Amino acid sequence: MSTFLTRAYFFLIGLFLAMPIIVVAGVSVNEKQSLTFPPQGFSISWYGQIFMDEEWRDALIASLTLAILSAALAVLIALPLAWFLWRRIAPWANIFQLLGVAPFTLPPVITALGLLTFWATTGFYGQPWTAVISHAIFFVTLPLVTLSLGFTSIDRSLVEAAATMGADDGKVFRTVVLPLIRPYLVSGYAFAFVLSLNEYIVAYMTVGFTVQTLPIKIFNALRYGYTPTMASVTILFVLIAATVFGLVARFGDLPKLLGAMPANDK
Amino acid sequence: MRREPPQRLADYGPLAFPAVMLVVFFVIPFGTMIAVSFFKRQQGGFYTPDFVFDNYARFISLFFGKVLGFSLMLAITVAICCVVLGIPFTYLLTRMGRKAQVLWLVALLSVLSLSEVIIGFAWSTLFSRTAGITNLLVILGLMQEAMPLSPSFGAVLTGMVYQALPYTILILYPALVRLDPTLTEAARTLGASPVKAFFTVVVPALRNTVIATLIMVFIFALGSYLLPQILGRPQHWTLSVLITDQAVYQSNMPFAAAMAVFLVLVTLGMVGLTVLVGRKGEAA
Numbered sequence: 001m002s003t004f005l006t007r008a009y010f011f012l013i014g015l016f017l018a019m020p021i022i023v024v025a026g027v028s029v030n031e032k033q034s035l036t037f038p039p040q041g042f043s044i045s046w047y048g049q050i051f052m053d054e055e056w057r058d059a060l061i062a063s064l065t066l067a068i069l070s071a072a073l074a075v076l077i078a079l080p081l082a083w084f085l086w087r088r089i090a091p092w093a094n095i096f097q098l099l100g101v102a103p104f105t106l107p108p109v110i111t112a113l114g115l116l117t118f119w120a121t122t123g124f125y126g127q128p129w130t131a132v133i134s135h136a137i138f139f140v141t142l143p144l145v146t147l148s149l150g151f152t153s154i155d156r157s158l159v160e161a162a163a164t165m166g167a168d169d170g171k172v173f174r175t176v177v178l179p180l181i182r183p184y185l186v187s188g189y190a191f192a193f194v195l196s197l198n199e200y201i202v203a204y205m206t207v208g209f210t211v212q213t214l215p216i217k218i219f220n221a222l223r224y225g226y227t228p229t230m231a232s233v234t235i236l237f238v239l240i241a242a243t244v245f246g247l248v249a250r251f252g253d254l255p256k257l258l259g260a261m262p263a264n265d266k
Numbered sequence: 267m268r269r270e271p272p273q274r275l276a277d278y279g280p281l282a283f284p285a286v287m288l289v290v291f292f293v294i295p296f297g298t299m300i301a302v303s304f305f306k307r308q309q310g311g312f313y314t315p316d317f318v319f320d321n322y323a324r325f326i327s328l329f330f331g332k333v334l335g336f337s338l339m340l341a342i343t344v345a346i347c348c349v350v351l352g353i354p355f356t357y358l359l360t361r362m363g364r365k366a367q368v369l370w371l372v373a374l375l376s377v378l379s380l381s382e383v384i385i386g387f388a389w390s391t392l393f394s395r396t397a398g399i400t401n402l403l404v405i406l407g408l409m410q411e412a413m414p415l416s417p418s419f420g421a422v423l424t425g426m427v428y429q430a431l432p433y434t435i436l437i438l439y440p441a442l443v444r445l446d447p448t449l450t451e452a453a454r455t456l457g458a459s460p461v462k463a464f465f466t467v468v469v470p471a472l473r474n475t476v477i478a479t480l481i482m483v484f485i486f487a488l489g490s491y492l493l494p495q496i497l498g499r500p501q502h503w504t505l506s507v508l509i510t511d512q513a514v515y516q517s518n519m520p521f522a523a524a525m526a527v528f529l530v531l532v533t534l535g536m537v538g539l540t541v542l543v544g545r546k547g548e549a550a
Binding site: 254 | 280288354384398509
């Protein structure tokens, strides 16, 4: 395709993806509490509101806590599983791989409803920690996929050399395997973290009535009309996501993480 | 250290924690949900253990048929729009330099990770009367006065395509990166124009990928639960919205669970179809 047409096409897709964000960025700096674009006046006070207003600040803290903990738990579940599947020949254990991928593949409302009935039946409904477990299960797919990819990229002769020189499983893991898969570990955590931060339905169905995460807070605020803080929080989230994925790309191999193998690696 | 079958019981040790977590917090909740779908509903939001098909019997109604039909139609439309927009884009993306590719991938991931709440809010702003795109058209002299564009079917569709397009591109990306570039080169040498080479060589070579992607995006779109609420009217509500509504606002857990089980069956049927298509592709 000619360069001009290609450029035009990329520009249009880019515009489509960026347009809502540009408009929200515009309304977030309105001076008055009104939904107008182009913005009238300029003020960044709505960004201050995220940290000054008690409700928004609490929601931000709740979201960050949830994302930090649940992503960590997701990695803790995924790491031993991915290691086992790489180290051992146990075809039946693949069922756990399937279970790890299922919550992410099914429509999210299903996982959310399953967890809601479960927490309600066991009597823990509404406890903040149930959201951590729920998110960890919901997002375990991400570290599981990146770690499985990481393990397949390990040169087995390195591991064999270590074993021949007398290192046991634990020592091989600490000294050879862990350093090699660290980029995949970090990116798996990063993916789970960002998605947990943005997740609505699972959080809403498990702890929606006791804890307000930011997405829940935005949705509740949206039903009562417009406040400019929604716009500034949106832009904050876009920045967080772009920064995290930018860092993953800076320190890791993003095309490879997303499944692209080098062209000569067929 | 080669891969070997576990020899001692201790070799299974690392599996214990993941297995327990996945069984207790995914398999059991899933089972609980299936069980609840057969329970009897009591007044006031409670339900008692039972084995009745009442909740499933409620499916046989005009209202439910309409919602199901609309959900499937919407998801199929979204899937087709995304694949049609996504294939040329992804194809061209894989032909770009590495730096540009990484930049686009970061942007796509950032949009993909955005909460449905945020996407809904952003598009409702863009479709609003006071801050929306119609203002731009007024400035350009293409319209008389600004008007709201949502709630409407077009708004729901646009929002959902926005949400699903990055997902589509990221599914297509690995398949297109691995596509043999000599295929198109051969077509070009034989005199085909770039556009013709794309449609006669690239698209047929990707037939199975395209079908699998359509199905995956279809499932993804089926899961959208907030955009139809924020950008649409009640007649634009999908099965996912209805499930949430029954579970949370109507406190009818058994009926919500029955609908969720039904949605799982539809999804699993679709996944089965994907696997079948994949098998056929390998055999061919």
